[in-house]
Amino acid sequence: xxxxxxxxxxxxxxxxxxxxxxxxxxxxxxxxxxxxxxxxxxxxxxxxxxxxxxxxxxxxxxxxxxxxxxxxxxxxxxxxxxxxxxxxxxxxxxxxxxxxxxxxxxxxxxxxxxxxxxxxxxxxxxxxxxxxxxxxxxxxxxxxxxxxxxxxxxxxxxxxxxxxxxxxxxxxxxxxxxxxxxxxxxxxxxxxxxxxxxxxxxxxxxxxxxxxxxxxxxxxxxxxxxxxxxxxxxxxxxxxxxxxxxxxxxxxxxxxxxxxxxxxxxxxxxxxxxxxxxxxxxxxxxxxxx
Numbered sequence: 092x093x094x095x096x097x098x099x100x101x102x103x104x105x106x107x108x109x110x111x112x113x114x115x116x117x118x119x120x121x122x123x124x125x126x127x128x129x130x131x132x133x134x135x136x137x138x139x140x141x142x143x144x145x146x147x148x149x150x151x152x153x154x155x156x157x158x159x160x161x162x163x164x165x166x167x168x169x170x171x172x173x174x175x176x177x178x179x180x181x182x183x184x185x186x187x188x189x190x191x192x193x194x195x196x197x198x199x200x201x202x203x204x205x206x207x208x209x210x211x212x213x214x215x216x217x218x219x220x221x222x223x224x225x226x227x228x229x230x231x232x233x234x235x236x237x238x239x240x241x242x243x244x245x246x247x248x249x250x251x252x253x254x255x256x257x258x259x260x261x262x263x264x265x266x267x268x269x270x271x272x273x274x275x276x277x278x279x280x281x282x283x284x285x286x287x288x289x290x291x292x293x294x295x296x297x298x299x300x301x302x303x304x305x306x307x308x309x310x311x312x313x314x315x316x317x318x319x320x321x322x323x324x325x326x327x328x329x330x331x332x333x334x335x336x337x338x339x340x341x342x343x344x345x346x347x348x349x350x351x352x353x354x355x356x357x358x359x360x361x362x363x364x365x366x367x368x369x370x371x372x373x374x375x376x377x378x379x380x381x
Contacts (some may be wrong), residue, residue, distance in 0.1 A: 093163035094229060094289030098157075098281070105160035106277065108155045112318075114273030116149010119321045120190070121265055121272070124256035126328070139194045142256075143187030145321045148314040150186075150214055150276055153181045154221055157280055159307055163289055165228045174224030175310065178217045184215025189253065196259020207250025214245040215278060218283050228266050229291035237286030241279050250274030297347060 099105070123142030128133045148256030155175075158160035163166075196202030218241070222231060248271075 092165075092291050093168065094285065094291045096289055097162045097164065098159040098160060098284050100162045105157050106281075108118050108200070109157040110273055110277045112149055112156055113153040113276040114149075114269050115318060115322075116146050116152065117270035117276070118266060119318065119325055120146030120149065120186075121252060121256045122325055123267055123321070124190055124194060125265065131140055134196060136191075139190050140187065141321060143190045144183050145318065146190075146210075147179065147183035147186045147213075147217070151182050151221070152311055152314045152318070153273075153276060154178075154218060154280060155246075155307055155311060157277075157284075158221075161284070163227060163229075163291075165291055166229065169225040169226045170307070170310075171226055172310070175221060176219040178224065179314065181220055182213055182217035185216060186210050186249075189213065189249065190256075193253045193257055198254050203254055203257070205251060207253050208246050209354070210249035210253065211242070211246030214249060214279065215242045215283070218245075218280060222283075222287070227289075227291075228293060229289055232288050232290055234286040234288075237282060241283040241286065244279040246284060248279065248313055251275075262268040276299070301307065311349060 120142040123138050123145060127138035127142065130138065142247035189208075192202050192206035192209070196206075198206075217240075225231075252268060252272040255265070255272075
């Protein structure tokens with residue numbers, strides 16, 4: 092028999108909170124990606140990894156905050172924790188692959204298309220793997236066309252976000268990009284949920300409904316704490332807000348002038364020159380005091 096599905100058990104509360112979490116993760120991830128483009132290659136992997144973890148954690152948290160309002164009227168729902176946490180790891184890894192491609196190849200052309208596609212597929216895969224971790228006496232069925240639409244939304248949103256991370260430098264523009272990405276990610280989630288229907292096995296149970304907040308809340312503590320930590324790093328790094336190139340120390344490499352090592356850096360007046368010699372007075376061999 093077909094189950095009765097309700098995705099808004101708490102009204103507008105869960106969609107709004109889920110949207111905020113998606114925007115937060117997107118904002119932190121985009122700023123970290125932007126920051127990675129302003130530093131030397133030695134620091135770039137750390138910033139890109141932090142950005143991938145922030146976006147993946149934000150999207151995963153958004154998904155399960157939204158799922159707090161999901162109920163099946165005829166049966167209770169349980170979560171498989173290993174599968175649920177595997178969806179978090181999948182999101183971080185696939186988003187990370189896309190971000191690293193753009194971080195090292197640039198937010199243009201083939202690199203942007205490839206990175207955006209992988210990142211979008213990571214978002215969609217996280218959603219459907221998270222849904223596969225839900226256990227109840229029955230199964231989910233999906234409308235293929237609506238599922239395809241949700242994947243397209245995820246890919247387009249991820250591509251636009253990575254383009255913004257590579258091109259946008261101002262704080263207000265980054266905030267605007269994160270709001271758009273949060274809307275797109277939330278739209279992808281609810282589009283995927285619209286593709287869903289429930290087929291129950293046997294007679295309905297006497298008490299149905301979704302998992303209580305006390306079940307899902309402990310699972311969200313870790314990603315929320317990480318987002319808080321990432322937010323602290325962003326707040327205390329002024330270049331994350333200002334978006335200006337960092338003044339890195341001169342790298343002393345044989346045969347490489349300091350100005351060539353840092354193209355965007357204005358050399359000091361005497362930088363790159365040899366020792367300054369004063370004119371010699373050949374008429375006197377007496378050393379002069381300096």
